[in-house]
Amino acid sequence: MKFPLRLPSAFLAVAIVLPPAKVLHAATTEVRQTLSNADITIDISSRGPSLSSIHRLDTVLRNSVSEILPTSAEVNGISTLLYWHFVPALAPTDKRKAVFVYESDTPHLRLSWEWQARADHGPLEHRITVENLGTDEVWLPMVDSLHLRIPYPTGHKFRHFYVEKGADTPSAVGTHLDDITDGYTWTGKSSTYAFPQKSEAREIIPAEFVFSSDLPNTGWFAGIEFSGRTRISLHRSDNSIETVLGLNPEPGPFRTRLAPGETFETPTVFLGAFTGGSDGAANQLHSWVRKVLGNPATWNDPQYPLTVNNSWGGGMQVDEAIALRMIADAKQLGLEMFHVDAGWFRGVGDWYANPQKFPHGLAPIADAAHKQGLRFGLWVDWTQAGLSTNPGALNVHDPKARDWLVSDLPPDWKPEEFKGETVDLGVPAAHDYLEKEVDRIITDDHLDMLEHDGYLVAQGCIRSDHPHAPLNQSTAKITHDSGFDFVIADNSTDVSYHAVRAYYDIYTKMRRQHPGLFFEVCNDGGRMVDFGSAAHADYFSITDTYDPLSNRRAFYDTSYMLPPAMLESYVEKWPTPRLENFLYMLRSGMMGWVSIMIDTTTWTPEQHNAARNAIALYKEKLRPLIRDAQLHHVSARPDGIHWDGMEYWDPARRKGVLFAFRGTIDNEESHAFVLAGLDPAQRYRLQFQDHTTPDTTATGRELMSRGTSIHLSHPLSSELAFIEELK
Numbered sequence: 001m002k003f004p005l006r007l008p009s010a011f012l013a014v015a016i017v018l019p020p021a022k023v024l025h026a027a028t029t030e031v032r033q034t035l036s037n038a039d040i041t042i043d044i045s046s047r048g049p050s051l052s053s054i055h056r057l058d059t060v061l062r063n064s065v066s067e068i069l070p071t072s073a074e075v076n077g078i079s080t081l082l083y084w085h086f087v088p089a090l091a092p093t094d095k096r097k098a099v100f101v102y103e104s105d106t107p108h109l110r111l112s113w114e115w116q117a118r119a120d121h122g123p124l125e126h127r128i129t130v131e132n133l134g135t136d137e138v139w140l141p142m143v144d145s146l147h148l149r150i151p152y153p154t155g156h157k158f159r160h161f162y163v164e165k166g167a168d169t170p171s172a173v174g175t176h177l178d179d180i181t182d183g184y185t186w187t188g189k190s191s192t193y194a195f196p197q198k199s200e201a202r203e204i205i206p207a208e209f210v211f212s213s214d215l216p217n218t219g220w221f222a223g224i225e226f227s228g229r230t231r232i233s234l235h236r237s238d239n240s241i242e243t244v245l246g247l248n249p250e251p252g253p254f255r256t257r258l259a260p261g262e263t264f265e266t267p268t269v270f271l272g273a274f275t276g277g278s279d280g281a282a283n284q285l286h287s288w289v290r291k292v293l294g295n296p297a298t299w300n301d302p303q304y305p306l307t308v309n310n311s312w313g314g315g316m317q318v319d320e321a322i323a324l325r326m327i328a329d330a331k332q333l334g335l336e337m338f339h340v341d342a343g344w345f346r347g348v349g350d351w352y353a354n355p356q357k358f359p360h361g362l363a364p365i366a367d368a369a370h371k372q373g374l375r376f377g378l379w380v381d382w383t384q385a386g387l388s389t390n391p392g393a394l395n396v397h398d399p400k401a402r403d404w405l406v407s408d409l410p411p412d413w414k415p416e417e418f419k420g421e422t423v424d425l426g427v428p429a430a431h432d433y434l435e436k437e438v439d440r441i442i443t444d445d446h447l448d449m450l451e452h453d454g455y456l457v458a459q460g461c462i463r464s465d466h467p468h469a470p471l472n473q474s475t476a477k478i479t480h481d482s483g484f485d486f487v488i489a490d491n492s493t494d495v496s497y498h499a500v501r502a503y504y505d506i507y508t509k510m511r512r513q514h515p516g517l518f519f520e521v522c523n524d525g526g527r528m529v530d531f532g533s534a535a536h537a538d539y540f541s542i543t544d545t546y547d548p549l550s551n552r553r554a555f556y557d558t559s560y561m562l563p564p565a566m567l568e569s570y571v572e573k574w575p576t577p578r579l580e581n582f583l584y585m586l587r588s589g590m591m592g593w594v595s596i597m598i599d600t601t602t603w604t605p606e607q608h609n610a611a612r613n614a615i616a617l618y619k620e621k622l623r624p625l626i627r628d629a630q631l632h633h634v635s636a637r638p639d640g641i642h643w644d645g646m647e648y649w650d651p652a653r654r655k656g657v658l659f660a661f662r663g664t665i666d667n668e669e670s671h672a673f674v675l676a677g678l679d680p681a682q683r684y685r686l687q688f689q690d691h692t693t694p695d696t697t698a699t700g701r702e703l704m705s706r707g708t709s710i711h712l713s714h715p716l717s718s719e720l721a722f723i724e725e726l727k
């Protein structure tokens with residue numbers, strides 16, 4: 001849901017240029033290693049250290065730069081140059097994992113440079129850790145996660161593919177394919193805020209695909225498994241392409257504290273190589289995210305992704321009577337979860353059921369859902385403090401909590417209806433308190449799913465007694481808006497680094513303590529869609545605008561990066577004068593996880609019946625494909641005017657489906673969709689769910705060249721064409 005935000009003025013970026021790393025090597029100590037899986041092979045060397053080459057099939061890419069290791073550190077206020085020496089005895093290596101270890105004597109630090117293949121397919125992962133082995137506190141400068149410079153012959157052409165987050169409302173573009181001409185310079189940023197500022201590009205889901213035009217549809221991709229402030233930069237000059245991935249160094253200078261015994265970890269990055277164009281990369285990522293980052297308990301749940309009834313259709317009004325009525329109707333419709341959205345609590349930071357609305361608490365509501373065979377989910381903005389003085393509430397004036405807040409509040413500060421002041425999760429005492437609070441809410445309210453909304457990670461923080469770096473008061477920009485503090489400063493990236501690690505720690509523990517529990521990442525509607533969240537939660541609200549076009553646009557973009565089952569669309573009330581429009585509305589939100597956000601008791605009997613059939617069809621025929629099949633973007637990105645479509649094809653089941661949507665266009669009643677992923681030599685049957693088009697058979701070659709034509713008489717209508725390979 002939407003929060004009022006005040007946008008900051010643009011800040012000045014500060015670029016820090018470091019001298020080259022100093023790594024001391026004895027002449028005989030170079031270790032070379034090859035890591036591989038079925039999709040990619042890399043050669044690495046302890047000299048540098050460096051990744052020297054990337055292989056896929058017959059293609060070899062050379063990398064001409066070593067990793068940039070930190071060149072200096074600060075101890076007791078004095079900057080000291082670091083001299084790293086390779087420690088071969090500490091380099092455990094095998095075909096799937098390599099760790100090259102370097103040490104600095106003064107200060108005493110150990111740096112581990114790691115590569116790993118965690119699956120038989122998909123990308124490899126890389127991270128750098130720095131451990132403080134000394135007895136003094138050490139301040140480290142920025143350590144990037146990965147740095148590559150790949151030389152190419154003169155005249156070689158490239159394209160760069162990336163997608164925006166659906167934060168707030170998907171933009172008119174969403175999916176980008178740029179030509180990488182000489183001099184091309186791009187930086188994509190990700191944080192948990194994703195402000196659509198006019199002065200800056202929209203935030204991206206932190207990954208990049210780079211295509212080579214000499215080998216059409218072939219290239220490499222890389223991304224970041226972290227939810228804090230990160231960036232990916234890409235630049236072309238002198239016949240090479242250079243990219244850097246890692247924490248966002250701006251507005252710098254970045255520095256982070258390492259107490260004795262502490263370890264700093266760069267955000268883990270993944271690096272893959274692909275064929276088959278952007279859908280080839282996307283399908284590789286889908287199965288890799290599921291296998292490597294995904295929660296096995298979630299993917300082993302046969303109901304995942306669930307069909308849900310969410311209470312926000314009635315806004316903040318939800319109460320016991322409305323909830324029980326919605327549960328009964330959800331059961332009637334065949335839905336599988338009842339999800340109470342905002343409006344149920346006593347106050348912001350006071351996450352107990354409002355006694356006027358829920359005199360018996362929430363547990364009996366959860367139990368009523370369970371009795372009907374439904375699961376029970378709950379919206380919580382659990383990192384927020386407010387003004388409630390009830391026992392158990394997190395109050396901004398409580399001396400215990402006051403120092404957890406990211407800044408001092410004006411005396412007349414008041415929270416919004418469901419938004420208060422974010423506490424800094426990176427503070428150990430705040431982390432411990434909120435871990436207990438999340439556990440209490442899950443346990444006491446009998447939850448099967450917890451949705452977190454609001455801004456979970458502090459954007460910046462003025463406190464100097466927190467684990468993160470203190471901010472430079474003279475360069476910081478601090479703005480107060482009713483209920484919202486905006487702090488952007490040299491320490492913002494380090495604040496996010498600590499808060500995100502605390503968030504991951506809490507969710508890791510909750511998963512262990514509550515097996516089978518689902519986590520929804522909403523974070524103000526699609527602002528925290530990244531690969532770190534994907535490793536710690538189960539599905540994403542992908543946008544905060546819920547009409548059919550916005551849902552399809554957000555799905556179109558996001559499904560290039562993450563498995564469709566993890567992508568939730570909220571379906572909101574929308575004008576549906578005809579039943580065809582009603583189905584168009586539902587199906588626009590049914591390509592991944594579907595949550596109906598409409599008071600379904602207001603539907604006509606005809607709509608009710610159509611929805612029940614659509615949900616049954618989803619569970620029987622669509623869900624298995626959404627979980628397991630390959631996805632093909634078989635149209636341009638939806639514009640609401642023309643036709644658009646999405647194809648699932650499961651090579652194992654030899655079944656698939658084409659979602660077809662007709663926009664507002666009134667002079668195009670038929671449209672041919674060119675399919676993908678089929679066997680040209682095989683024959684396929686196409687069955688049209690609504691009988692808008694006669695069932696037919698065709699060869700894969702025909703379907704992948706001239707396509708299959710669909711006829712829809714009405715604008716804003718849809719069809720599902722089920723595809724089956726004939727024996």
Ligand SMILES: [Zn+2]
Binds near residue numbers: 424461462495
């Ligand atoms: Zn702080």
